[in-house]
Amino acid sequence: MAWRDWATGSMLARFAAEGAAAEVVSRYAARPAEAPLLARRVGLRPAEAPSPGPARDLGWAEWSVRMGQLSSLALPGLDGPVHAAARQAPLALARGATRSLLRRDYPTAARIARWLALLQHEGVALPLDPVPLVTHLRMLGNGPRLALDTAIAGNLLGLEPV
Structure with a gap:
């Protein structure tokens, strides 16, 4: 889930209109249980999430x-x-x-x-x-x-x- 949230946040930050990404993140920040990784990590790689490895x-x-x-x-x-x-x-x-x-x-x-x-x-x-x-x-x-x-x-x- 962490990698999918990272991808969603990265795409949102890249393609959203000015300020739209911050608005969405602030909406989720008010409900952290629903999407905590998106709220905390837009554009950042999840440090603790393992990759699938070789x-x-x-x-x-x-x-x-x-x-x-x-x-x-x-x-x-x-x-x-x-x-x-x-x-x-x-x-x-x-x-x-x-x-x-x-x-x-x-x-x-x-x-x-x-x-x-x-x-x-x-x-x-x-x-x-x-x-x-x-x-x-x-x-x-x-x-x-x-x-x-x-x-x-x-x-x-x-x-x-x-």
């Missing part, structure tokens, strides 16, 4: 699922230990996306495909082409979260107009 520590299957849970961080302009871990293990991400697709777990496959799209956008060599994966997921899956993840991945891959 894939070799968990095994590629469990690690790729954890990276799927952190897919909201797979956006250009964000960078941190989670992103470094993704750059170090593109094969584990490719295996995780393939396994999820074969198991018909389309939401997880789309979340991992989002990481693969970001890595390709950054110029990291990948063991599979994420374009057919994203195109296939668009046809097979449904639901708002899957649509969001495939739209972001498609944008990163140049399939969507900006």
Whole structure:
């Protein structure tokens, strides 16, 4: 949760109109139980939150699922230990996306495909082409979260107009 709050706060601080980020943070500061990390850490990396670490520590299957849970961080302009871990293990991400697709777990496959799209956008060599994966997921899956993840991945891959 800490990493997702950090990403939300960073994006809010970057794209919000002048003063809007401070206004949102002050709203949450009045209700700290609802979003304490956003209220305290807009734009700051969570110091106590562990990153998922390298894939070799968990095994590629469990690690790729954890990276799927952190897919909201797979956006250009964000960078941190989670992103470094993704750059170090593109094969584990490719295996995780393939396994999820074969198991018909389309939401997880789309979340991992989002990481693969970001890595390709950054110029990291990948063991599979994420374009057919994203195109296939668009046809097979449904639901708002899957649509969001495939739209972001498609944008990163140049399939969507900006």
